Amino acid sequence: MNKMKLEFYSKLENEAFARTSVVAFLMPLDLPMEDVMEIKTILAEAVVNAMIHGYENVEDGIILLEVSYDEHYIYIHVKDDGCGIDDIQKAMEPMYTSKEYLERSGMGMTIMQTFADEFHIHSEAGKGCDLQIKKKIRHGNQTEQ
Ligand SMILES: Nc1ncnc2c1ncn2[C@@H]1O[C@H](COP(=O)(O)OP(=O)(O)OP(=O)(O)O)[C@@H](O)[C@H]1O
Ligand SMILES: [Mg+2]
Structure with missing residues (x-):
């Protein structure tokens, strides 16, 4: 079992910091390249x-990122104390975005779910958002189990 925890401000430049820190933390696992790409994508979408x-529009909101792993799984936890989501089912729908004017495609949640082995979201309007993601570890640079 190993674990790390990061807290950082909600500034867009911290997305690369979060992503690369996690990749560095997971280095000892020697994951297949494909899995590293999937984990990077999950982190980018979540953060x-x-x-x-x-x-x-808030640049000093706190984002909490915790990553741990055991023999079998990587556990990713991303938490914010922002506006939250009032209709999670709708937010999870492929191509649903509340920000069409920003030309978002509404695929972030779907992509995270596709790459995760388990994906749980806890959120309420006004109460932030909490993502728990579990990903199975495949060893030794193989592409198939
Ligand atoms: N952390 C969050 N806090 C509040 N609302 C969120 C959060 N994450 C997602 N949402 C809501 O869920 C919707 C769907 O998210 P999703 O990531 O699938 O699409 P998107 O971010 O709008 O577009 P894309 O990820 O393709 O750029 C968002 O449009 C937003 O309304
Ligand atoms: Mg998104």
């Missing part, structure tokens, strides 16, 4: 969502 939706 950018917290920044542009949760903390819309």
